[in-house]
Amino acid sequence: GAVLLARRITGPLKKLVEGTVKISKEDFSQKIDITSQDEIGNLAQSFNDMSRKLLLARERMEVASNKLIQAEKLTSIGRISAGIAHEIRNALTSVKLNIQKLVQSDRLDETEKEHLSISQEGIGQMEKFVKELLDFTRVSELNLARFSLEQILDESIKTLADTLELKKVVLEKNYKEGLPQVLVDADKLKQVFLNILRNAFDAVEEKGEINISLSLLKEQEGSKIRVFISDNGCGIPEENRETIFEPFYTTKASGIGLGLPIARKIIEQHRGTIRVKENAAQGTSFEILIPTEEER
Known part of the structure; x- marks a missing residue:
């Protein structure tokens, strides 16, 4: 029973870690095939929502970049990017919260929690992606x-x-x-x-x-x-x-x-x-x- 339970947890976790590593390298086509009605299933659902938004974000920015003339491009891309960045940030927050719930639960052993830490590193890379988008779109005053x-x-x-x-x-x-x-x-x-x-x-x-x-x-x-x-x-x-x-x-x-x-x-x-x-x-x-x- 314990071995079967461990397999039921470890298998999905490996899928999540592999998906997070790939998406942190900007392969936004990743979809995690986990349908369980538990914390891991909730995390997978949050992950898939986030990867879908990241893929949509990149497609929308590429379309904007290719179609607009240079004079309009910076303003238009900036406006689009700001909205997309906030959407992605919300999705990232959901993924982070679900990972934290899993790490704090009693269902995982230390090895499995270490696997999740790899996912947390990938989330950190995606947060950097969002920060760059927001830095690009903001017009902030200089602190001289x-x-x-x-x-x-x-x-x-x-x-x-x-x-x-x-x-x-x-x-x-x-x-x-x-x-x-x-x-x-x-x-x-x-x-x-x-x-x-x-x-x-x-x-x-x-x-x-x-x-x-x-x-x-x-x-x-x-x-x-x-x-x-x-x-x-x-x-x-x-x-x-x-x-x-x-x-x-x-x-x-x-x-x-x-x-x-x-x-x-x-x-x-x-x-x-x-x-x-x-x-x-x-x-x-x-x-x-x-x-x-x-x-x-």
């Missing part, structure tokens, strides 16, 4: 204060220290001394730097190189701090150098292609610019220009 870009860059690098160590990436910094502080939203700029650095880490091989430089650029319209981040990874084809800033464009197996559009949006809020520069060697180079405080 004086900061040195050296400090924000160093904090970003520190956040990724484990990734650096794991891949044995060589990171070189070249910061010009005496650069002025700038009036910026430090958290938002850190989000930009983290996105570019993570892309660089993904692009380089083990023991690859990433270079970061900071300098002062004096132009006719005023002084700017120049942030230059380059890597010796696989690079971006010339024809894609502008496309990468468009919403939902991605070459990665996972990800929804909003990291760089969000980065551009943040930089433009600071009255700055971000672009991909031609790299003499292989790899990718990003140039970010932020106006100095006296020019803002």
Whole structure:
């Protein structure tokens, strides 16, 4: 009896874990075939509802992206995405609550609860997906204060220290001394730097190189701090150098292609610019220009 009960629980749990792992990799066609009238059945129903909404969300966004001209696209996609993101968030909440009920119940042993923890990690990936959608659609005020870009860059690098160590990436910094502080939203700029650095880490091989430089650029319209981040990874084809800033464009197996559009949006809020520069060697180079405080 106990063995039969364990099989009745473990089998459906494996289906749920496999489905969650696949959907966290953006295979939204997953459907869990569990019809039991218990906590596991409720979780499966919540899961199927969520995967259906995710699939519908992606289809609706692709249609919007393909049909609308560029001037209308950002506004329309933003409006659609905001509504979809809230729908998905509600479905995610239902799945999380059902998983928590199962974890807290006496029906599962520790191994089965560990299986469910894998599902919880997958849910975390989907929550990141929703957060990116909402970040892209929100027009939030900047929380401005004086900061040195050296400090924000160093904090970003520190956040990724484990990734650096794991891949044995060589990171070189070249910061010009005496650069002025700038009036910026430090958290938002850190989000930009983290996105570019993570892309660089993904692009380089083990023991690859990433270079970061900071300098002062004096132009006719005023002084700017120049942030230059380059890597010796696989690079971006010339024809894609502008496309990468468009919403939902991605070459990665996972990800929804909003990291760089969000980065551009943040930089433009600071009255700055971000672009991909031609790299003499292989790899990718990003140039970010932020106006100095006296020019803002």
